[in-house]
Amino acid sequence: MTKPRKLAIAACAVLTGLTLAACASASGSGSSNTADVGPNSNVSFSAGVTGVVNPSSAQGGTLTFAENSTPDSFDPGNTYYSWVWDFSRLYATPLVTYKSCPGSCGLQLAPGIATGLGQVSDNGLVWTYHLKHGLKFEDGTPVSAEDVKYAVERTYDKSVLPNGPTYFQTLLADPSYPGPYQDRSKNLMGLTSVTTPDPYTVQFHLQQPFPDFNYVVALPQTAPVPPDRDTGANYQLHPISTGPYMFQSYQLNSQATLVRNPNWTPNEDPEAKQLASKVVIKLNVNADDIDNRLMAGDIDIDAGGTGVQAAAQAEILSNPSLMKYSDDALTGFLWFAYIDTKVAPLTNVACREAIEYAADKTDQQTAYGGPYAGGAIASTVLPPTIIGYQKTDPYDALTQPNGDLAAAKSELAACGQPNGFTVGLAYRSDRPREVQAAQSLQAALARVGIDVQLHGYPSGTYYTDFAGSPDYVHQHDLGIDMGGWGADWPDGYGFLDELTNGNTIAPSGNTNIEELNDPVVNRMFAKATNPALTEAQETAIWPQIDQQVMKDAVILPEVYGKSLLYRNPAVTNVYVQSYFGMYNYAVLGVSS
Amino acid sequence: MAGGMLIVFLVLMAIIGPHVVQNPDTYNSNLINPTFSRPNGPWGGISLAHPLGVEPVTGRDMLARIVVGAQYSLLIGFLATVLAVVIGVFFGIIAGYFGGWVDVLIARAMDVFLAFPLLVFAIALIGVIPDSAWGLSGNTLRVFLLVFVIGFFAWPYMGRIVRGQVLSLREREFVDAARSIGGRGPYILFHELLPNLVAPILVYSTLLIPTNILFEAALDYLGVGLIPPTPSWGQMLSNAVTNGFYYIDPMYMVIPGLAIFIAVMAFNLFGDGLRDALDPRTR
Numbered sequence A: 001m002t003k004p005r006k007l008a009i010a011a012c013a014v015l016t017g018l019t020l021a022a023c024a025s026a027s028g029s030g031s032s033n034t035a036d037v038g039p040n041s042n043v044s045f046s047a048g049v050t051g052v053v054n055p056s057s058a059q060g061g062t063l064t065f066a067e068n069s070t071p072d073s074f075d076p077g078n079t080y081y082s083w084v085w086d087f088s089r090l091y092a093t094p095l096v097t098y099k100s101c102p103g104s105c106g107l108q109l110a111p112g113i114a115t116g117l118g119q120v121s122d123n124g125l126v127w128t129y130h131l132k133h134g135l136k137f138e139d140g141t142p143v144s145a146e147d148v149k150y151a152v153e154r155t156y157d158k159s160v161l162p163n164g165p166t167y168f169q170t171l172l173a174d175p176s177y178p179g180p181y182q183d184r185s186k187n188l189m190g191l192t193s194v195t196t197p198d199p200y201t202v203q204f205h206l207q208q209p210f211p212d213f214n215y216v217v218a219l220p221q222t223a224p225v226p227p228d229r230d231t232g233a234n235y236q237l238h239p240i241s242t243g244p245y246m247f248q249s250y251q252l253n254s255q256a257t258l259v260r261n262p263n264w265t266p267n268e269d270p271e272a273k274q275l276a277s278k279v280v281i282k283l284n285v286n287a288d289d290i291d292n293r294l295m296a297g298d299i300d301i302d303a304g305g306t307g308v309q310a311a312a313q314a315e316i317l318s319n320p321s322l323m324k325y326s327d328d329a330l331t332g333f334l335w336f337a338y339i340d341t342k343v344a345p346l347t348n349v350a351c352r353e354a355i356e357y358a359a360d361k362t363d364q365q366t367a368y369g370g371p372y373a374g375g376a377i378a379s380t381v382l383p384p385t386i387i388g389y390q391k392t393d394p395y396d397a398l399t400q401p402n403g404d405l406a407a408a409k410s411e412l413a414a415c416g417q418p419n420g421f422t423v424g425l426a427y428r429s430d431r432p433r434e435v436q437a438a439q440s441l442q443a444a445l446a447r448v449g450i451d452v453q454l455h456g457y458p459s460g461t462y463y464t465d466f467a468g469s470p471d472y473v474h475q476h477d478l479g480i481d482m483g484g485w486g487a488d489w490p491d492g493y494g495f496l497d498e499l500t501n502g503n504t505i506a507p508s509g510n511t512n513i514e515e516l517n518d519p520v521v522n523r524m525f526a527k528a529t530n531p532a533l534t535e536a537q538e539t540a541i542w543p544q545i546d547q548q549v550m551k552d553a554v555i556l557p558e559v560y561g562k563s564l565l566y567r568n569p570a571v572t573n574v575y576v577q578s579y580f581g582m583y584n585y586a587v588l589g590v591s592s
Numbered sequence B: 001m002a003g004g005m006l007i008v009f010l011v012l013m014a015i016i017g018p019h020v021v022q023n024p025d026t027y028n029s030n031l032i033n034p035t036f037s038r039p040n041g042p043w044g045g046i047s048l049a050h051p052l053g054v055e056p057v058t059g060r061d062m063l064a065r066i067v068v069g070a071q072y073s074l075l076i077g078f079l080a081t082v083l084a085v086v087i088g089v090f091f092g093i094i095a096g097y098f099g100g101w102v103d104v105l106i107a108r109a110m111d112v113f114l115a116f117p118l119l120v121f122a123i124a125l126i127g128v129i130p131d132s133a134w135g136l137s138g139n140t141l142r143v144f145l146l147v148f149v150i151g152f153f154a155w156p157y158m159g160r161i162v163r164g165q166v167l168s169l170r171e172r173e174f175v176d177a178a179r180s181i182g183g184r185g186p187y188i189l190f191h192e193l194l195p196n197l198v199a200p201i202l203v204y205s206t207l208l209i210p211t212n213i214l215f216e217a218a219l220d221y222l223g224v225g226l227i228p229p230t231p232s233w234g235q236m237l238s239n240a241v242t243n244g245f246y247y248i249d250p251m252y253m254v255i256p257g258l259a260i261f262i263a264v265m266a267f268n269l270f271g272d273g274l275r276d277a278l279d280p281r282t283r
Helices: A005-024 A082-088 A145-154 A167-171 A213-217 A232-237 A287-296 A310-317 A349-358 A361-367 A405-414 A432-446 A459-466 A470-475 A492-500 A519-528 A535-552 B002-020 B062-098 B100-115 B118-128 B138-169 B173-180 B185-221 B233-242 B251-278
Strands: A062-066 A096-098 A109-111 A126-130 A201-205 A245-251 A255-260 A278-282 A326-339 A375-377 A422-428 A451-457 A480-485 A555-566
Touching: A062 A287, A126 A213, A145 A201, A167 A213, A232 A245, A287 A310, A287 A555, A310 A555, A326 A349, A326 A375, A349 A405, A349 A432, A361 A375, A361 A432, A361 A555, A422 A432, A422 A459, A432 A451, A432 A480, A432 B233, A451 A459, A459 A470, A492 A519, A492 A535, A519 A535, A535 A555, B002 B062, B002 B251, B062 B100, B062 B138, B062 B185, B062 B233, B062 B251, B100 B138, B118 B138, B118 B185, B138 B185, B173 B185, B185 B233, B185 B251, B233 B251
Parallel strands: A062 A278, A422 A451, A422 A480
Antiparallel strands: A096 A109, A126 A201, A245 A255, A255 A278, A326 A480, A326 A555, A375 A555
16 A cells, blocks of 8 residues: 655644644633633533634625645645645635535545546556646646646646645656656656646556545646746745635745736635625734734734634633634644553553553643634544544543543553553653643553553654654653644545554554554555445445554543634625634635 | 842741742642632732632742752852852962963953853753753753853852952052062962952842842743743743733732842842941942
């Protein structure tokens, strides 16, 4: 099976990097007399999670975004920030995109500039996409299949465009292609694994079958780029638009203004809308300032999408009139602890189960930021916003959230360690919430005699040198390792493969930190990549893997990440797109 | 005088306190509002059982954490000062007395140390030190490292003062007298000069302690100090700021802040008082 190894690690690093902001924002709340006002007392709270708030087709107005930091790049071929993926739908339409709708519908793929999802050859190696006719760039020049091919080609040159995912490099048949900036072939079209038989057809040639390939072309990287307008690293200053809006001006890392793209028609991307007459995004704005200006109506949406800061959170959660403008969205992230099968005495499944039972899930939830900004108590590996999630609760995390100490003790006895044991725990010491979670797990496990020794490491090298290095883990008895995980696309494969597939164990940058090599799990992964499988058959495999992994007790799920988002009441057509775990930026409008 | 009393109080608290207060690592989730992860009740959950309230998120007793934290703060501050004073006096006295190239060498070395980006160095050093080294591990190793880093880089302050004093002392008649009856370098250094340096050394040591306590808090604040769940004033402050607790539960920031303030003020007052008492000219 193909292993997008480097890639997925980058994914993890970046996506978790994104949530740093969320981690830094905290949990919290209002003054003591409002402590009993809970979000449940307001019916409109989180209305944007399940349905469209303020549906409207009214045109005009200026939609204003603000972002605490800066984008890694607005270039669709050079970004790994999920909020930029969301935002780029305004000006760059990939071959395939996600359906614009709330709830689980927003996890499904829909055609972008292609006429439909990809058609795969019988051997699973060739994926064919047909482009819609009449597509134009913002300057009126027609979009051809070669522009899509070029867009993919340019992502190969990491010295020019370092940020984006590298799935194409690992999956396609021509991995050593240097990229168009060093390409000596005529017309800069040297990538042999992407072919364009005619101006409306693109074909991708894979090394091995990869059933999830539609999700890969749904990355912003397949949005067409005209070769004669490409300015390499400077392309981010003015990406040539194929979406409803185009860049009018962009002062790097300060502010960008987008205006309507006159050459765009809804046919080009039915999943996007062109309502506001102008879109402005302000960058490098102080996070608390963003919250205040959101609540004052001066800014419409916080582009970063990781939720409001502690101060605003306390204000919103204790004030029903603000609460109805906020949404408590699942981020698609799981916060959890790996339990290493190769560290004694955790080699015994009963000892691992003792940890599953003894953990105090409520304390974990509080440590991660509470039920609204932290997350919901987790009982499975797959979060609810992943295709293949099935609710199960093998260790009574939901029914006995404070832990089942009796069950934990009997598991300890079964494991031959009735008085508990000593084990190390690795965590990232520069993540305040993880520090809290590590300490709370230590305190919870001490209740059954498990003595946990904390070891903090810097997050930058956590996956390369420490928790992600099996040798280091074994030498230091790091039987428990804190972690967080999000996938680049919302299906079971994207989420589970790097985490639990036995063939992903690596000497460094290991993401299967629990070192699970369960033949049952491995067989199911092998089965899932069979190109003959229908989508429904493939989807049915993910909950089985999830349940088997939980049975192996190698992952202690803590919380399904959540963030508290606030929307200006003037924004129309607003809802949380489950794939991003933030508002769908492609369909928003403003009422005057 | 007030400073002295405060110091006695702090030291007693650090020595006896940990045996009196509750376990600083015990979670009291029942005292925490689960929605807001903030202590129930006003003023950070102050009650009879928890006179300084409890920590947000964990519900650990604040008094216990402040008291145990005092132990580490004072211990590290004091040991680091001893290290700095020993090195500083030794080199300062040699540089001042012998002069010439010895003086040039030592004085330039002091300049280098003073110009060193200490905080950056400390973060890097503590970041690369493994969990266990030199037969030490965990917090013992951390305490040792903190003492070393803080003390080793603070000695030039003491060194310069001692050198300056010696420069003037060595020209005095009693030194000439000692030399004329055959006194050699080491004898003059440690029997004639050193006793006359006791006053400034004492004063500046007392003033160095609070600087070192602050530096330890700063390192803890930056996450390169003690290993959690060991209580530390700096980490409590850091937690309050980075997690945004200062807005939700201001007491969580105020209390460790006050503790640092009181400790630093006590040593400063004491040091000033000592200087006035020992050196009548500054009155």
